[in-house]
Amino acid sequence: MAVVSKNIPGPDLMPVRRALLSVSDKAGLVDFARSLAHLGIELVSTGGTAKAIAEAGIAVRDVSDLTGFPEIMDGRVKTLHPAVHGGLLGVRDDPEHAEAMRANGIEPIDLVVVNLYPFEEVARSGADYAAIVENIDIGGPAMVRAAAKNHAYVAIVTEPDDYAAVLNALELNTGSLTLEFRKKLAAKAFSRTAAYDAAISNWFAAALEIEHPTWRAFGGRLQSVMRYGENPHQSAGFYLTGDPRPGVATAHQVQGKALSYNNINDTDAAYELVGxxxxxxxxxxxxxxxxxxxxxxxAASLREAYLKALACDPVSAFGGIVALNRPIDAEAAEEIVKIFTEVIIAPDASPEAAEIIASKKNLRLLLAGGLPDPSAPGTTVKSVSGGLLVQSRDNAVVDAMDLQVVTRRAPTEKELSDLRFAFRVAKHVKSNAIVYARDGATVGIGAGQMSRVDSSRIAASKARDAAQAAGFPEPLTKGSVVASDAFFPFADGLMAAVEAGATAVIQPGGSMRDDEVIAAADEHGIAMVFTGVRHFRH
Known part of the structure; x- marks a missing residue:
């Protein structure tokens, strides 16, 4: 049953006379508490927070003095008391609330400073089940939500980054905070508890191996506001979920302009592939x-690998993203900066490489500190109108697949090596995906077409253009292998690959016309292997 509002408006300016501080993150605490005390604000605190304030020589009142009840159960119960929550939730201008506060000796609390137990950090640390559960904060979120709900009278601060803004506002308004400021703090507080609860619920689902919980929530912290989204008329922001998987979200940006929405999207795709x-x-x-x-x-070196990758499609590479699976060295850096590149991402960089890249001041250099594990489990989320599509990450890797030779001719060892390479790449190409490869390098890529045969033809056409640009007598698809992310529904896609010069094929298999496709491969002396695993990527 909905609660009916009495519609009592809160004051615009609310004096702050009493503050309750209870923080896990003590960064900036003492200086903030001292500034509040200098403004004549009474400080009430709990446990380690009270100890830190008192040791700095600042007067502080223990919360047990407010409640008349000691902290118990290893601190699990300390602020869950009417003296605290009545002081937070009381509507000061409601006569019934005011009388209840007077009758029960409840003192109003005007400012709450709370940040929560570090559940997310402890869960990521690999701690055991009991330790993680113990770091689920109960009293903290309860106070945060109570103060945020009653923002007509109470201000709530949930992180040290806001201390300076609160002090500035108090000084500007002679010890008071405006209603608009309190509303903004409340909105941020509810976002924080929502993200906190999302982290807890998702951890429980993973720990208990519940693939699809009845309720699903995702939360993140704003890392940066983009200039715009995919297009200039769209707004965008980048939020961090706390997932430690190495990549664009964990990387340190050494130099260059701020990353755009498209930069982040493309850089993530690049680093996942090179991983x-x-x-x-x-x-x-x-x-x-x-x-x-x-x-x-x-290849044996990053420089050689870069030049081979560039040769596949030098026209499209202009203004692209370059990802490397090893710390970038000077030799690779010298080649990469020869053409316009938006972003370079690598696990690390040598000082010499960083100095070379620094000559291109707008080029972004990201150092991720490690590589993403392609076989690690995880979750991906995509929004649709009115909902979220949630699935496990595609962590199938070709080296773990049982490849089945289905043609009369088996691939040679060299072909098999290139087939595995091509299928690794096809996993990261938009469907329908066709990838030609030769000598450990792509030589033609067809992506995102409505038919697989079109992807085959586009990839071959790209290879012809690259060969002409390089002055080769024929495209490198001659004698190459080809990977398809899904089965060939008809033999025409295979025939397009044969016409391009491919000698071996890797594909999932599973079509109603597999026999027809196998027969066409046998007729042309093509070796073909089935993976039994599809890599659609939309």
Whole structure:
């Protein structure tokens, strides 16, 4: 049953006479508390927060003095008391509320400073189940929500970043805070508790292996406001969920302009792709444009891998994103800066490489500190009108697949190596995806077409253009292998690959016409293997 409002408006300016402080993150606490005390505000606090304030020589009243009840149960129960929540929730201008406060000796609390137990950090640390549960804050969120609900009279501060703004507002308004300011603090507080509860519920779902909980929530903290979204008329912001997976969200930006919405989207695609390649086995480079690879290669060195990747489609590479699976060195940096590049992302960079890249002041250099694990479990989320599509990350890797040879001719060892390479790349190409590869490098990529045969033809056409630009007598698809992210529904897609010069094919299989496609491959002496795994990417 809905609660009926008495419609009592809160005052515009609300004097702050008493503040309750209870924080897990003690950054800036002492200076903030001292400033509040200098403004004549009485300080009430709990546990370690009260101790830190008192040790700094600042007068502070213990919350147990307010409640007349000691902290119990290892601090689990300390602020869950009518003396606290009555002081937070009381509507000061409601005669019934005011009388209840007087009758029960409840003192009003005008400012609440609370940040929550570090549940997210503890959950990410690999702590055991009991330790994680113990870091679920109860009293903190209760106070935050109570103060935020009663923002007509109470101001709520949930993180140290807001201390300066609160002090400035108090000084500007002679010890009071405006209603508009209190509303903004309340909105932020509810967002914080929502993200906190989302982290807890998602951790429980993962810990209990509940794939699809009845209620699902996701939360994040604003990292930056974009100049615009995909297009100039769209607004956009970048939020961090706290997932420690190495990538654009965890990376340190060494230099360059602020990242745009499209930069972040494309850089994420690039780094996830290059993470498919084990740096202990080979250097690998991926060049991405509009979230699709336009060139990928592996080689003995990053420089060689970059040049091979660039040769696949040098026209599209202009203004692209370059991802590397090893710390970037000077030799690779010298090649990359020769053409206009938006972003470089790598695990790290040598000082020499960083100095070379610094000559291009607008070029963004991101150092992620590690590579994403392509086989690690995870969750992806996509919005649709009125809902969210949530699925597990595509963490299938070709090295773990049981490849089945379905043609009379089996692939050679060299073909098999290139087939695995091509299928790794196809996983990260928009469907329908066709990838030609040769000698550990893409030589033609067809992406995002409505028919698979069109993707095959576009990839072959790209290869012809690249060969002409490089002065090769014929496109590198001659003698290449080809990967398809899903089965060939008809033999025409395969025939387009044959016409381009491919000698071996890797695909999931599973079409009603598999026999027809296999027969066409046998007729032309093509080796073909089935993976049994599809890599649609929309």
């Amino acid at each position: 498919e390649f084990d740096p202990s086995r080979s250097a690998a480079v991926a060049i991405i444009k509009h979230a699709n690879p336009c060139g990928v290669a592996q």
